[in-house]
Amino acid sequence: MKKIDAHAHIGYIGGWADVGITEEGLIKQMNEYDIEKTVLCCEDNDLTLDVMKRHPGRITGCVYVNPLNPKTVDFMEEYFDKGLTGVKLNPLRHAYCADAEIIDPVMEKAKKRGVPVCIHSGHPPYSLPWQIGLLAERHPDVKIMMIHMGHGHGVYIDAALKMARKYSNIYLEMSGMPMPSKILEAYETVGKNRIMFGTDTPFHHPTVEMQKVITSGVDEEGLKKIFYDNANEFFGLDNK
Ligand SMILES: [Zn+2]
Structure with missing residues (x-):
């Protein structure tokens, strides 16, 4: 089944993670696991653009923004003009809270351009699902993808589902989240179009992430939506 990977990285991530993948490695992996497109x-951000240009139709990307650095916010729109289709925020990486007002200018620009925002979740005190809920509440017109849908902690995963049920602009991405049953629960109780497949390459392997979706218990139509259609719609990839 063809797939869209809604969330991946290239390069080497050092420190505690000590993982990495090259551009060639990513493309090889995409071919091997029938991943048509990767976000x-x-x-x-210039690297994302370069990779995109080298693999037309296969790679699209998000503008990685640090709200604490106004320069990156100023440059956001230039990258939209060059073809990036979303915004990436990682409150854990840059040490700000997901519900902080400092993100508002980023959200306003995303709204102005009709671009979705992807935000890392699952790490206190910065990126808990309830904080992302508060952000979604303040910006009802911006589509927000909660990356990892709460991540490794059962209570956070439950909170991710609760927040997504409460705020219709929250979408969930399942990479790094260990419970297949929660993918089915999201599909049935959050919305058939609001849960999508991602790998978070090179942190996780496609085979492992794929098995979570396959064993979740969703039907054939659900597999097609989670593996492909939902990310296609969320990022507006049809003509990209
Ligand atoms: Zn990631």
Whole structure:
């Protein structure tokens, strides 16, 4: 079944993670696991653009923004003009809270351009689902993808589902989240179009992430939506 990977990186991520993948490695992996398109986010936005240009139709990307650095906010729209289709925020990486007002200018620009925002979830005190709920509440016109849908902690995963049920602009991405049953629960109780497949390459392997969706218990139509249609619609990839 063809797939869209809603969330992946290239390069080497050091420190505690000590993982990495090259551009060639990513494309090889995509071919091997029938991943038609990947939504890439690199801290170096020019690298994302270059990779996109080298693999037309296969790679699209998010503008990685640090709200604490106004320069990156100023440059956001230039990257939209060049073809990036979303915004990536990682409150854990840059040490700000997901419900902080400092993100508002980023959200306003995303709204103005009709671009969705992807935000890392699952790490206190910065990126808990309830905080992302408060952000979604303040910006009802911006589509927000909660990356990892709460991540590794059962209570946070439950909170991700609760927040997504409460705020219709929250969408969930399942990479790094260990419970297949929660994918089915999201599909049935959040919305058939609001849960999508991602790998978070190179942190996780496509085979493992794929198995979570396959064993979740969703039907054939659900597999098609989660693996492909939902990310296609969320990022507006049909003509990209
Ligand atoms: Zn990631």
